[in-house]
Amino acid sequence: NAGVTQTPKFRILKIGQSMTLQCTQDMNHNYMYWYRQDPGMGLKLIYYSVGAGITDKGEVPNGYNVSRSTTEDFPLRLELAAPSQTSVYFCASSSRDRAGAEAFFGQGTRLTVV
Amino acid sequence: DAKTTQPTSMDCAEGRAANLPCNHSTISGNEYVYWYRQIHSQGPQYIIHGLKNNETNEMASLIITEDRKSSTLILPHATLRDTAVYYCIVRPSNAGNNRKLIWGLGTSLGVNP
DSSP: OOOEEEEOSEEEEOTTOOEEEEEEESSOOSEEEEEEEOTTOOEEEEEEEEETTEEEEOSOOTTEEEOOSSSSBOOEEESSOOGGGOEEEEEEEEOSSSTTOOOEEOOOEEEEEO | OOOOBOOSEEEEETTSOEEEEEEOTTOOTTOOEEEEEEOTTSOOEEEEEESSSOEEOSSOEEEEOTTSSEEEEEETTOOGGGOEEEEEEEOOOOSTTOOOOOOOOOEEEEEEO
């Protein structure tokens, strides 16, 4: 059981380039989330999804896009990379049928924009 | 949404109990208290959660005060591998089916040999 898998683990982008951070989970969870974590800070929610075909903005969505065509996958797209997007990105998932369900996190993607 | 207050850092001797406090004085009646930890450069890991009653699992115990305005996470026998940042999070009231977690800065726990 792999849980939540993120790729790539590391990436360096030039300003203005675009890329997609991949996230997949094998737990059949309906809820999925993208967070970013800047150095020495807590996690901030970028986007989340409550099921296939449904996404919504979190606290810091500007500069990002997401899609959720399947239950398993929740990719995060950066269209025009900026230095302010240098961060560690975490994907997470959780079930919806238990009150207080825990979130499972991937190991993160460390992105540097230069 | 209820916010939490945690000490910035704490130290604990290996083999001793680590007691991590959290204040959540504005918590509402249907909000859960969650604890996660993040070992350096890794994704956060769920530890435990509770609503009103004290909870215990294989990792830790959670003690919630009767008025629910504060809680304590207890690691009964801390090891060096418990060195991490510990986050106390109050799950906000549902708006539809949202399950968003609001993260603060956490407590950096150092376990010393």
